[in-house]
Amino acid sequence: MKSQVYEERWRLESVIDKINPQNCHADQNAASEQRTESQSGRWVLQNDDFQAWRNVNNASSNPLLYINGIPGAGIDFNQILRFLRVYSQLMDEGKTVLASLIIETLLKQDNIPVLFFYCKHRQQEKSTFAGILRGLLAQIIPKDATLVSWFGERCSSLDRQKLGSPEILEELARFAFNSQRISLVVLDGLDECNAEEIKKTISWFVSYQGANHTGTGQIRLMCIGQRIDILQTMLASATSISLDNSCHRDDIAKYVVGKTRNIQEKFKIKPDTFSQISFRVMKTAKGSILFYIRF
Template sequence: MQQLVHAGLDRTQKQVSIKRGIDEGLQAVQAIRAMVDKAVQAAPEAAVAWVGVCLGLEILSNPVTESRDNRKGIAYVLSRMEWYWNLVSLLLDENKARSSATGLQVQLRKHIVQLYEKLLSYQMKSVCLYRRNWAAVIGRDMLKLDDWAGQLSEIQEAEAAERRHQDDRDKQCLKDLRETDPRDDKTRIQDTKGGLLRDSYRWILDNNDFQRWRDHPQSQLLWINGDPGKGKTMLLCGIIDELQKEPSFRLSYFFCQATEAQLNNATSVLRGLIYLLAVQQPSLISHVRAKYDVAGERMFQGINVWVSLSGILTDILGDPTLKDAILVVDALDECSSGRSQLLDFIIQSSSISSSRVKWIISSRNWPDIEEKLDNARYKARMHLELNQYSVSNAVDIYIGFKVDQLAQNKRYDQETKDAVQCYLTRNADGTFLWVALVCQELAEPKIRKRHILSRLKLFPPGLDALYSRMMEHIDESEDADRCKEALAIVLVVYRPITLEELKVLIESPEDLDKGELDEIIKYCGSFLTLREDIIYLVH
């Protein structure tokens, strides 16, 4: 078809040159016509004659404008020919059509067929035009029987419809890919922990290990590790906020949580990372669509889901349009399913010297993670225990912030405020979680200002000793059995549960209303937290 079109274009080149000259003359006439139009308005008796002249000029100019519109349209169609062909072969393959049971596939076929019909019709009519007698061509053009501009407009409208359909298909793919939105997880975690305090994390921006990872092209993996309660998750939240200020980066992240079924496995990590990359750069969804168009939502299920997702993320990270990407995974120790596979993937991805992808991961000091990461070639390691001075300063800043809140809400005098800050500073041992738990206890309405100093002495230093004291506090309660039962249920359920669900699971629910359950959860406040009627573990 392309050969026939090009042959016809060559054959009619001389006629086109003549019509181009006529067109230039007609443009000059049109300029004069505008002036005459104004003059005729002042002489109504000449209007009828002038209308006849204008109609004649319009008819005479049609062969020129039709020829121009045809050349413009055929040039557009030919420029899109390869794209049309690839689109059809990609999306209308019979095997794929049989594999997809969605109504979207049927609609897609309809749109593509309509588009291709218009494409072929335009080319065939153009070939016929180039073979006709010139007198017949002029006659058809004078009456605009072919309406080349209208046909081109129909093709472009069909393309627009197809693009809209592709957008719908992309949205459906993203919807099925999304298991959780890491942006919402980040917000929830920050809210649960009392908000992100910039002064408590910005020390890392001046840290040598962090700067080497950020600035050196071959330093592609940063591992931040430390003991429980050292503030790793909030530190990564802060790093993410700082990196988001750099518009040149594509930043994707994921927060693992062992207590959340959607956040504690390797496939969920990959889904979250792919989802955020595709949201930021929509063209990347094509790598997901290549398999999604075949399998649909089933692609994200079954025993081969890891193979599919790891292949897709590998293709995305190798996409030449993805210039610089940073992937962040928090709390690898809480990825209880598939952690070894995930670590292997991260190591392999970060071991390519020419890669434009950098990773940040965090975890506790677990031997299996350290053993795996010893094999990573281009990594920097930040051990929080070896950065004790910086971490302790950050904890002191956090203590100052929390004590200011307590002093304002509880109306401490300066002596009480200084005593609380001094005790927390002496006993925190660089542990954010310890400070948070003690301040949570001191914030309880039942703790009066006159009891603060004596109550402080009940909080021993160290998380283990503090947890023991908290359990003793629960044992002293008249609701000790119910508190322990609530703790046991929250520990063993598959996902975080609501107060209504707890009411069904707890023994003898008939004598407990929602308000009383709320009180029990608050009494377990050092272990449990309630957000939007959903119960979460504090950790």
């Protein structure tokens, strides 16, 4: 019995090693740690469109959901205080607090694969269609012993280079998703990918959703990102939840105050200057999910 368990574990680790994914759970943990307020973002969880999307028994609901905020604008605080370069680096990491809360909530659902990926524009493997598929495959394979066995056989003759080709990854993804009755997929920060990778990613998922999956193989896709033209066009058929509202602005206020207060203490900033910085960041951020300070 122990030898069988060891063999299955070795096979799984071998497959995952060949797929060579990014550590999505590490990204989720990092994003979750950014939450400074226990109630931040919870208004989304009560949203009717979100509830309809996550209800896998509601066949009439739209399987494509787009949660969007206005694009972040740049602010130059260089003349105010040099320490804002540190703040810029913190914000530029793009830790999406709202996405982490949604993912954390969805993961509590029983017997439904919940897969997620955080796109990062400065990291090659986190901003491509191939990288996204790798990350999702690494999460779904361990959920099913049959998948582990099939992938072990299918990947035995493939090295990392061959397995990394889009054609092979798409084949593996189709098989993996088809093996499940339904899967929930959350992609955060697609706006951080270039246009070509955005097109590849959304086109593949929308095409897959459009195929006739009766009984098994269904995907419910949620995209979270800034409202940019290409996403607006390619997700035109999606149900949309806008973050340009008072609830999200309150969350931004709490988040910014928490972040700047840490820096205030570190750099011994005067209260008046601290208030000015927080106000200007919140004013510019408006409904954006990811807002940056660029120099």
